[in-house]
Amino acid sequence: MTYDPAEREIDEQTVRAAQRGDAEAFVRMLKYYDSRLRALAIRILRDPGLMDDALQDASIKAYQSLRGFRGDSEVGTWLYRITYTTCLDYLRRERRFQVLTGEDALADAACDDDPCDIVTRWAELEDALDRLPVEQRVLIVLVHQYGYDYRTAAAVVGVPEGTVSSRLAAARARLRRLLTEPAYVREQTS
């Protein structure tokens, strides 16, 4: 699955309809961006229940400020920004972000040609992402998962583009190290 920039944004008619009070148009808007907003929220909050709660709140915040949305940025960027700040609020409030410790001392052989290989890869990716600061993790999602440019990512996170660039460089370097080193080395060095 790739994200064609032309398909990233919902049509303007739907946005206008939502602003005029068409509740279903607003829900269509939410659904259009839903998978991306979920991916962002889950990577910040690490908890499906909290993800739902935060996205509900973010949706309502978006609804409350819908009339004031003037199209200075893309709708998706605007929703991302609201979701990002809402998730950070949840993170601060709930303090539920789990920092994984280095218990990942895996000792045995991988299983070949088995779906569990996929599972293992995902699990290791999740583990590695968990070890990044949330500011870096979000940028990895925005830029690498969804292909947004630095300018958009900077708008979502609320930092200058230069900061996005340096944070991403640090995040990539750390991820690369985490994902290519044996687990026991990670344990010793983390």
Place this chain on the structure above:
Amino acid sequence: MSTRRGQSVEWNAEVGRLSWDDQLGRELREAPVPAHAPDHFERIRERMRDLAGGDGLPPAPPARGRPPVPAPPPRRRLGIRFAAAGAVAAAVVAAVAVSWAGVPGIRRATPAPATADTVLARVQTALTHLGSISGDVVEYGSARGRPYAHRVGSFTFTSRGDYRIVQTAEGVAYTYDSQKRVARRYVFRDGTPLYSEVARDLPDPGPFFNPWMGSTQVLDRSVAAYARAVIAELGPDVPVTPVTWEGRTAWSITVPEPLAGGGPDGTARIVVDAQSGYPLAVEHWNNDGEVSGTRIENVHVGGAVPRSRFTIDAQVQDKLLPMSERFRRLTMRQAAALGARATSTFTPYRPSWVPTGYRLTGITGAVNGAFLGQYRPVKAGEVGSLTVVLTYRRGFDRFCVVNRWRSDNPPGSDDPFDEDSVALSSSTRVQLTSGSLRGATASVVLGLPDWPHLYVTTGAGHDVSVSVAGDLTREELQRVADSLRPIVE
């Protein structure tokens, strides 16, 4: 990405034609993202309706400097974990609590006369030497004079630890491949696979890993351990009744219900296959003459079972859900080191005595692992629990020593098996007489659907729970517990 024993499997730079960055993006896009609760958007609609002005439009943006109107709080989702555990518990309770009617016929037969001691030895031998067993599980009984029998599913177990359990009515199948250490749960609707959940590196699965077992597994796999433990409570010379059960030569043993871990009244009857020594049925009779029980039909014992039986060929690759209970295989040294992560002293223990024939087959550990006692979310950076599980096997037999430290230990959570215990379980207190936990008071629990087990708390604030559970008699449980020593690096 995963590197095991130095073999780089996936996450090397420039794999195939993809750059490392592209590969990262691809993996991120392919990794699953949790779905919303089913009513997610409906709840948003509700909250929007609450907020909409008289014109039906979204509320006007708040004036600058005015505090924004707080959004109504969302309804909290109930934890999936509790729902799943509840469903399993409900299934188990339903299986044992419904009044059953109708008793499958038992005809007196004339296999060799036997005593409780003979039968115990046959069960023991069966569990030690059987390579595999398969059959269908039938729940049956009588209620108000009407017989009832319900086939709940089928199972195959091997002495390596593999299993395949199909719960026909629920449309769920469970498999565990002990060589790959991969547990799967398949969900079907009208015969079509909907999705599959996969986890690896669990401790040698036992009944405390509910998501990876069915309630029938709890009943049929532990029936043998339970039967043996109950028979061991009897005097060795108690005579047993030779019977023909479902066409097989068998022995029937009746014990008082309290002895079987049940209520104060009634009796429990255990039927053991005279040929294989495997228990064929366990049934409970109340004073009104009503019975409820579980029996195994179409029993096949022994014989090789291909490993392919422990993976179901269902095309669910697109709906494959990775699950993690955070367990990892450890060395003994790593298990000892895990204790250092506790905020107070956590010393995992290992037995210095095990019954003849048992050998250590797995060491597993988890930080903030789930499903061993009540789940409690942990706070930022906190280590809320540590678990070290040692698994021992002897053919079909197995037992676990579970060491668990929790930063908080709410009342009733000392027993790692307590989460889904049913009323049939009862415990007695014993004092440990030797080993590192000498003088501590332990509880011994003997009752379906739990495995026979013993647990004891220790450590500052009794925040460490140590349990011994599995195919052991009461005497063996205590003897293992009496031999516990700290694992040292």
